[in-house]
Amino acid sequence: MTPRHDPCFPGGTPEDTGSRSYEPVRVGRISYMNVAPVYYGLNNGQKPDWMAMTCAPPAALNAMMAAGELDVSPVSSAAYARHQDKWLILPDLSIACFGPVMSVLLVSRHPFAGLAGRKVVLTRESATAAALTRYLLASDGIRPCLTVGRVRRADDLPDDTGAALVIGDAALREPWAARFDHVWDLGAMWRERTGLPFVFALWVVRKSFAEAHPDRVSAVLHQFYRSRSAGAGHLSRILPEAADRLGISPEMCRRYYHRLRYTLDSAQMAGLSAFFRGLYAERIISRPVGLSLFRDPGLQDAPGHERPIASACRRS
Numbered sequence: 001m002t003p004r005h006d007p008c009f010p011g012g013t014p015e016d017t018g019s020r021s022y023e024p025v026r027v028g029r030i031s032y033m034n035v036a037p038v039y040y041g042l043n044n045g046q047k048p049d050w051m052a053m054t055c056a057p058p059a060a061l062n063a064m065m066a067a068g069e070l071d072v073s074p075v076s077s078a079a080y081a082r083h084q085d086k087w088l089i090l091p092d093l094s095i096a097c098f099g100p101v102m103s104v105l106l107v108s109r110h111p112f113a114g115l116a117g118r119k120v121v122l123t124r125e126s127a128t129a130a131a132l133t134r135y136l137l138a139s140d141g142i143r144p145c146l147t148v149g150r151v152r153r154a155d156d157l158p159d160d161t162g163a164a165l166v167i168g169d170a171a172l173r174e175p176w177a178a179r180f181d182h183v184w185d186l187g188a189m190w191r192e193r194t195g196l197p198f199v200f201a202l203w204v205v206r207k208s209f210a211e212a213h214p215d216r217v218s219a220v221l222h223q224f225y226r227s228r229s230a231g232a233g234h235l236s237r238i239l240p241e242a243a244d245r246l247g248i249s250p251e252m253c254r255r256y257y258h259r260l261r262y263t264l265d266s267a268q269m270a271g272l273s274a275f276f277r278g279l280y281a282e283r284i285i286s287r288p289v290g291l292s293l294f295r296d297p298g299l300q301d302a303p304g305h306e307r308p309i310a311s312a313c314r315r316s
């Protein structure tokens, strides 16, 4: 889980877009293939020299943002709930799904209700999926013995493990169904229960950084939009590389990227709010969550511009 510096950007000529008088903006990247389409442009020559990229699992990025070691990063939506006073959400960026997501799995040796009193290991790389697991169990009145640990391979789990939460590349790579009788996709469970999309990750900026450098944050945001557009246009190049890295078929990989959403529209905001309300109702978080968005200074000045999610959320 140790964050590494810039391993995600081995090649590509960085673009020089100025801003040399500042320290680089410190930007995070999740070290899973789920974000490959969002970082495609940045990974292929669009990364300006004023962006310093750190690649790590979600829980490590959450901790680095909380420690002020990153300025802008994707973080677990459950971590946003915890740090809502310090962070602003960047508009129209997320990792979300509507139904099965394929890479967030609760694998179990027992039926769901049979997990009461049994050991459930939550991967230490997650905050959102861990909170969602707790919510799904608690709202059914099931009280397991929860622990946090390494969950990358089935062999990581001790024999007394009743169930385990696995996310990201490890969820896709390992044949979990061959080792566990039950494999639940948490995106599917959420949709069955609520009829809503689920938002696993948000891109956030530290509020103090946004207040000091709104134009730099705007520049980062537009780099992400541009990079994501490039990714959407080059899926045929992303698929074979991702399939190779994950050791899965290109067809399974295509289905995976088809399931993931990288926008943050009003339906996804509704799913996010429902998740936070559920966490609060089950006392998994200690206070209600408001959604505070970064106001892009570039967009505010544009005449006639409509922000798609402006009405869906409270702005800071």
Ligand SMILES: C=C(O[C@@H]1C=C(C(=O)O)C=C[C@H]1O)C(=O)O
Pocket (backbone or CB within 6 Å): 030, 032, 034, 058, 059, 075, 076, 077, 095, 101, 103, 104, 125, 126, 127, 128, 129, 130, 167, 168, 169, 200, 201
């Ligand atoms: C869809 C996924 O969502 C992830 C789950 C997260 C979490 O549980 O905290 C955070 C970021 C995302 O990487 C995945 O990991 O595959």
